[in-house]
Amino acid sequence: xxxxxxxxxxxxxxxxxxxxxxxxxxxxxxxxxxxxxxxxxxxxxxxxxxxxxxxxxxxxxxxxxxxxxxxxxxxxxxxxxxxxxxxxxxxxxxxxxxxxxxxxxxxxxxxxxxxxxxxxxxxxxxxxxxxxxxxxxxxxxxxxxxxxxxxxxxxxxxxxxxxxxxxxxxxxxxxxxxxxxxxxxxxxxxxxxxxxxxxxxxxxxxxxxxxxxxxxxxxxxxxxxxx
Numbered sequence: 001x002x003x004x005x006x007x008x009x010x011x012x013x014x015x016x017x018x019x020x021x022x023x024x025x026x027x028x029x030x031x032x033x034x035x036x037x038x039x040x041x042x043x044x045x046x047x048x049x050x051x052x053x054x055x056x057x058x059x060x061x062x063x064x065x066x067x068x069x070x071x072x073x074x075x076x077x078x079x080x081x082x083x084x085x086x087x088x089x090x091x092x093x094x095x096x097x098x099x100x101x102x103x104x105x106x107x108x109x110x111x112x113x114x115x116x117x118x119x120x121x122x123x124x125x126x127x128x129x130x131x132x133x134x135x136x137x138x139x140x141x142x143x144x145x146x147x148x149x150x151x152x153x154x155x156x157x158x159x160x161x162x163x164x165x166x167x168x169x170x171x172x173x174x175x176x177x178x179x180x181x182x183x184x185x186x187x188x189x190x191x192x193x194x195x196x197x198x199x200x201x202x203x204x205x206x207x208x209x210x211x212x213x214x215x216x217x218x219x220x221x222x223x224x225x226x227x
Contacts, residue, residue, distance in 0.1 A: 025214025
């Protein structure tokens with residue numbers, strides 16, 4: 001089963017923007033791409049916002065409950081949201097996600113899977129997003145924010161992936177917080193040097209996420225994987 005797991009160094013770093021851009025780029029390259037958001041929290045009554053954005057970007061007609069099999073209204077880590085909303089029931093057996101992913105993989109040549117928050121965000125009491133990625137057998141793309149703190153967050157995320165036997169395709173920098181200060185720019189230069197060839201792309205600030213360039217989101221490296 002071919003695909004890629006997109007994680008972040010933090011919440012709100014631009015994972016959905018990057019995943020949507022990659023979906024559009026893969027489509028343009030004539031690759032049949034599926035999308036998945038295994039668990040989404042902060043879901044309003046109208047439905048999962050991130051999952052809907054992924055479906056629109058990939059132009060798929062897969063059922064939303066298949067794309068996003070686990071949903072919670074509380075905007076918190078899945079384990080925390082479940083503690084409030086699932087009332088102690090067994091809410092998140094991992095096989096719900098692996099079954100949904102297997103179905104999507106049968107329908108599509110390549111599947112982009114966007115995790116919730118960072119790689120060590122707890123899915124349940126025993127499982128983090130790292131274990132979810134490992135259970136799906138997918139390499140990882142790390143989306144990192146550009147502002148202060150990103151050196152530590154990014155390098156720690158890479159170490160955490162390596163310690164858990166996850167293959168990291170690379171890192172995409174995302175300016176989801178807007179334009180950087182001069183200090184932030186110099187700080188980011190240090191991270192770029194540390195990453196070297198692991199830096200796959202850099203998404204500039206944008207008021208129109210749907211217009212983000214797939215190339216800026218690391219499409220070239222993902223195409224090599226998808227083909």
